[in-house]
Amino acid sequence: MSASYDVAAIGNAIVDVIAPADEAFLVDHALTKGAMMLIDEARAHELYGHMSAAIETSGGSAGNTVAGLASLGGRAAYVGKVAADQLGDVFAHDTRQIGVHFETGRLSGGPATGRCLINVTPDGERTMCTFLGASVELTAADVDPDTILGAEIVYLEGYLFDPPEARRAFAKAAGLARASGRTIALSLSDSFVVDRHRAGLLAFIEAEVDLLFANEAEITSLFETTDFEQAARAAQSLTRIAAVTRGEKGSVVITPTIRHTVEAYPVAQLVDTTGAGDQYAAGFMLGLARGKPLDACGRLGGLAAAEVISHYGPRPQVSLAELAAANGLA
Amino acid sequence: MSASYDVAAIGNAIVDVIAPADEAFLVDHALTKGAMMLIDEARAHELYGHMSAAIETSGGSAGNTVAGLASLGGRAAYVGKVAADQLGDVFAHDTRQIGVHFETGRLSGGPATGRCLINVTPDGERTMCTFLGASVELTAADVDPDTILGAEIVYLEGYLFDPPEARRAFAKAAGLARASGRTIALSLSDSFVVDRHRAGLLAFIEAEVDLLFANEAEITSLFETTDFEQAARAAQSLTRIAAVTRGEKGSVVITPTIRHTVEAYPVAQLVDTTGAGDQYAAGFMLGLARGKPLDACGRLGGLAAAEVISHYGPRPQVSLAELAAANGLA
Numbered sequence: 001m002s003a004s005y006d007v008a009a010i011g012n013a014i015v016d017v018i019a020p021a022d023e024a025f026l027v028d029h030a031l032t033k034g035a036m037m038l039i040d041e042a043r044a045h046e047l048y049g050h051m052s053a054a055i056e057t058s059g060g061s062a063g064n065t066v067a068g069l070a071s072l073g074g075r076a077a078y079v080g081k082v083a084a085d086q087l088g089d090v091f092a093h094d095t096r097q098i099g100v101h102f103e104t105g106r107l108s109g110g111p112a113t114g115r116c117l118i119n120v121t122p123d124g125e126r127t128m129c130t131f132l133g134a135s136v137e138l139t140a141a142d143v144d145p146d147t148i149l150g151a152e153i154v155y156l157e158g159y160l161f162d163p164p165e166a167r168r169a170f171a172k173a174a175g176l177a178r179a180s181g182r183t184i185a186l187s188l189s190d191s192f193v194v195d196r197h198r199a200g201l202l203a204f205i206e207a208e209v210d211l212l213f214a215n216e217a218e219i220t221s222l223f224e225t226t227d228f229e230q231a232a233r234a235a236q237s238l239t240r241i242a243a244v245t246r247g248e249k250g251s252v253v254i255t256p257t258i259r260h261t262v263e264a265y266p267v268a269q270l271v272d273t274t275g276a277g278d279q280y281a282a283g284f285m286l287g288l289a290r291g292k293p294l295d296a297c298g299r300l301g302g303l304a305a306a307e308v309i310s311h312y313g314p315r316p317q318v319s320l321a322e323l324a325a326a327n328g329l330a
Numbered sequence: 331m332s333a334s335y336d337v338a339a340i341g342n343a344i345v346d347v348i349a350p351a352d353e354a355f356l357v358d359h360a361l362t363k364g365a366m367m368l369i370d371e372a373r374a375h376e377l378y379g380h381m382s383a384a385i386e387t388s389g390g391s392a393g394n395t396v397a398g399l400a401s402l403g404g405r406a407a408y409v410g411k412v413a414a415d416q417l418g419d420v421f422a423h424d425t426r427q428i429g430v431h432f433e434t435g436r437l438s439g440g441p442a443t444g445r446c447l448i449n450v451t452p453d454g455e456r457t458m459c460t461f462l463g464a465s466v467e468l469t470a471a472d473v474d475p476d477t478i479l480g481a482e483i484v485y486l487e488g489y490l491f492d493p494p495e496a497r498r499a500f501a502k503a504a505g506l507a508r509a510s511g512r513t514i515a516l517s518l519s520d521s522f523v524v525d526r527h528r529a530g531l532l533a534f535i536e537a538e539v540d541l542l543f544a545n546e547a548e549i550t551s552l553f554e555t556t557d558f559e560q561a562a563r564a565a566q567s568l569t570r571i572a573a574v575t576r577g578e579k580g581s582v583v584i585t586p587t588i589r590h591t592v593e594a595y596p597v598a599q600l601v602d603t604t605g606a607g608d609q610y611a612a613g614f615m616l617g618l619a620r621g622k623p624l625d626a627c628g629r630l631g632g633l634a635a636a637e638v639i640s641h642y643g644p645r646p647q648v649s650l651a652e653l654a655a656a657n658g659l660a
Contacts, residue, residue: 019474046425049423051423051427052425052427052428053388053397053423053425053427053428054387054420054423055385055386055643056385056386056420057384057385057386058383067383085416086415086416086417086442087416088384090384093378093379093381093383093384094383094384095383097381097382097383098382098383112416129365193532284437298371312647313385317642
């Protein structure tokens with residue numbers, strides 16, 4: 001069966017609220033720099049009340065990835081839950097208007113659309129506090145089999161391991177994809193997510209995952225080591241392909257037999273790292289869906305990541321397809 | 331009486347929805363490039379449905395101006411109406427968190443918070459369609475006399491000439507300011523606003539306005555001429571100070587006796603002209619409130635405008651106070 005989508009992604013549907021902050025703000029509010037912390041609505045309200053003037057833009061890790069895929073000229077579908085409110089309108093609009101298939105039913109009478117409060121320090125690092133809101137109400141019933149079966153790659157966001165209902169949706173999607181021979185990709189999302197769900201994640205990766213995305217903190221957390229080499233060797237025997245991002249050191253693509261080291265693209269000015277991992281995954285998966293060699297997949301991922309960290313916000317601001325063509329990666 | 335605020339501003343409280351668009355989009359949707367068009371909720375919904383993925387950020391002409399004033403280290407107050415909804419939360423947050431006094435009551439059970447759909451073409455020009463929403467429900471009762479009397483300059487946004495109730499609020503503020511010897515400033519806002527309300531605006535300026543802000547299109551529309559020189563001479567005899575912006579040609583500050591020509595600051599890359607006039611007014615009024623000569627006021631306005639057109643969005647992204655200091659204008 002020829003696929004309708006290069007990638008179908010499932011994730012927590014979130015609107016980002018992005019503001020500049022200084023280092024003292026992180027200390028005052030007990031935030032761990034660079035991490036994602038889950039907060040409840042009361043804490044979200046309180047923290048937002050202390051943040052600076054912000055911009056709002058659609059986010060969510062897998063949502064950002066499908067936006068990157070669409071910008072690269074790929075065909076993508078998205079499954080995620082927003083509420084029937086103004087921020088839900090924003091999320092649905094931003095997702096559909098870039099050509100992503102998005103038909104998950106909206107939530108009425110429950111929590112508001114989820115928000116991620118992102119404080120960006122002058123060094124460009126983002127620190128995130130997420131009120132999941134409506135996104136936790138994603139259920140297995142929201143996972144449309146036609147969407148999953150219509151995709152070459154089914155991409156799952158590690159953040160979904162937090163909400164129990166979403167985790168069932170996750171398992172359903174993986175089961176459908178496995179049964180029809182689709183490639184299953186997983187992003188580890190955050191080192192604290194890995195810490196909270198290590199055993200479950202390891203079992204899931206071993207049983208189901210063909211393509212694993214992680215950064216250095218996440219992969220070392222997964223294997224409970226501080227040594228990257230040790231984590232890389234462990235990843236090698238766990239999954240078919242592991243693509244590990246290492247910030248300015250680029251990325252490493254690991255298979256059971258080969259390891260590719262891919263240099264990072266230079267960035268004129270690092271403004272905001274939000275979305276770097278998400279865009280790397282977008283570029284990598286588009287390359288894979290188009291049959292490119294793994295090192296070229298890594299380069300395309302790196303190029304997409306370099307674009308997104310050069311400005312505020314988690315989604316590309318230029319056509320990644322044109323950028324890829326200009327860099328000989330089309 | 332010593333003033334609590336450098337500037338108290340009254341305007342249509344609006345959240346901006348900013349998206350890239352090509353020239354064909356403007357043609358297809360019959361939009362006049364560079365202008366502001368009023369639209370109703372149904373048209374807003376329809377147009378938004380055709381726009382690309384967007385970012386949301388607090389806007390409104392006078393709202394942007396007080397944001398610029400605060401960034402310059404000035405003390406500002408704002409009067410404007412948003413609804414008790416998510417976008418109203420965003421507007422109130424963004425206004426207060428930069429240190430602007432904003433206590434106008436929120437609207438419940440009426441229209442939603444106003445939105446300005448802004449399509450930015452590759453040349454950086456912005457074309458705006460505004461659904462006024464809750465902002466038209468601003469009434470004279472919302473104009474708090476203590477706020478108006480506590481300001482050195484009372485700044486009125488020409489857009490308020492459109493909603494009839496807001497126009498009464500406008501008149502009340504002007505009356506209060508006049509009675510207590512405050513400086514009254516008016517921005518003409520848009521050439522089509524001028525066209526709709528020419529007689530009313532001319533009478534109001536002659537009777538009440540000390541400081542008039544306009545761009546070239548607005549000032550020539552006001553005096554029904556295509557000749558800038560002719561418009562400049564007419565402005566000279568109408569008001570005490572007219573500050574007229576001319577895009578890359580800089581600005582001209584006109585008084586009954588003197589005319590200052592102020593060069594524009596160079597901009598590395600013109601990205602989005604949204605907010606240029608608003609930030610010019612912010613810089614100019616801060617200079618005036620601090621007792622600077624008029625040409626220095628024009629330079630400070632030009633510097634603030636140059637910052638805002640170098641990125642997406644209508645409000646400064648860096649500290650304008652630091653930028654002014656670095657350019658010898660503190």
